[in-house]
Amino acid sequence: MDGSKEIPKTKTVYVDIGHCTSGEKNPLGVGGSDRGFQGPGYTECDINQGVGRKLMKELDNMGFYVVPTWNPDKPPAPVPKADDLQRRIDTVNRDVAKYGDDSIYISVHHDSDKTGRGGQCVYFDATRPNDARKLAETIQGSAWQTREHDKSPLCILPDTATGKGYLDGLRKTNSIGILVEGANVLNSRDRALMPMSEFQDKEAKALAQGIWNYFKLKPGAERPYSPAIRQRFGL
Ligand SMILES: [Zn+2]
Numbered sequence: 159m160d161g162s163k164e165i166p167k168t169k170t171v172y173v174d175i176g177h178c179t180s181g182e183k184n185p186l187g188v189g190g191s192d193r194g195f196q197g198p199g200y201t202e203c204d205i206n207q208g209v210g211r212k213l214m215k216e217l218d219n220m221g222f223y224v225v226p227t228w229n230p231d232k233p234p235a236p237v238p239k240a241d242d243l244q245r246r247i248d249t250v251n252r253d254v255a256k257y258g259d260d261s262i263y264i265s266v267h268h269d270s271d272k273t274g275r276g277g278q279c280v281y282f283d284a285t286r287p288n289d290a291r292k293l294a295e296t297i298q299g300s301a302w303q304t305r306e307h308d309k310s311p312l313c314i315l316p317d318t319a320t321g322k323g324y325l326d327g328l329r330k331t332n333s334i335g336i337l338v339e340g341a342n343v344l345n346s347r348d349r350a351l352m353p354m355s356e357f358q359d360k361e362a363k364a365l366a367q368g369i370w371n372y373f374k375l376k377p378g379a380e381r382p383y384s385p386a387i388r389q390r391f392g393l
Contacts, residue, residue: 169223175227206267216363264336269341278298280339283336293368297368298313
């Protein structure tokens with residue numbers, strides 16, 4: 159990361175840890191009843207939190223301004239799933255409205271892909287094909303491993319490829335959005351790796367590097383900064 163100090167100077171990264179905060183309170187752990195997939199001794203929520211925390215730390219160390227859609231140390235009260243998604247979207251959009259659009263949004267998930275293939279896939283907001291696809295490419299370019307996929311060997315997929323319409327969280331946030339499926343619980347190797355701290359470190363570092371590489375291609379520091387941006391970044 160030579161000469162790196164320049165890149166993150168005015169960049170904000172919204173980190174969305176998938177699941178965990180909707181439904182009724184789960185007495186066994188942080189967050190609500192929506193815990194994503196159930197793995198052997200862990201849930202998707204557990205893995206998303208592990209990787210999400212490490213990713214936020216990496217980005218912070220790189221100098222990015224990191225805004226989580228919810229704070230895993232202080233999880234918000236559980237609400238119905240649709241309200242939970244809206245709450246995440248509102249957090250991002252309020253911040254974008256105040257500080258401008260020099261930002262990206264990354265939603266951290268892990269997959270239960272019945273093909274059984276291992277590795278990482280990424281979905282991008284197909285309504286912003288230039289920026290969001292570019293971000294997806296840099297993320298996959300540094301991924302701990304990309305998953306093979308019939309439609310895209312690099313597993314970079316438009317948000318319409320989910321089979322559920324499109325991903326609301328990507329389209330409704332006013333930032334450059336991607337959703338990462340970091341590994342696949344239906345792949346035996348990934349299933350064993352996912353709960354390991356060393357693996358989560360590796361995955362998070364690779365994601366942070368991909369974000370770094372994206373902003374490196376897109377400096378965008380030439381315009382005058384708003385007073386709010388100047389205040390946030392101490393300019
Ligand atoms: Zn998920």
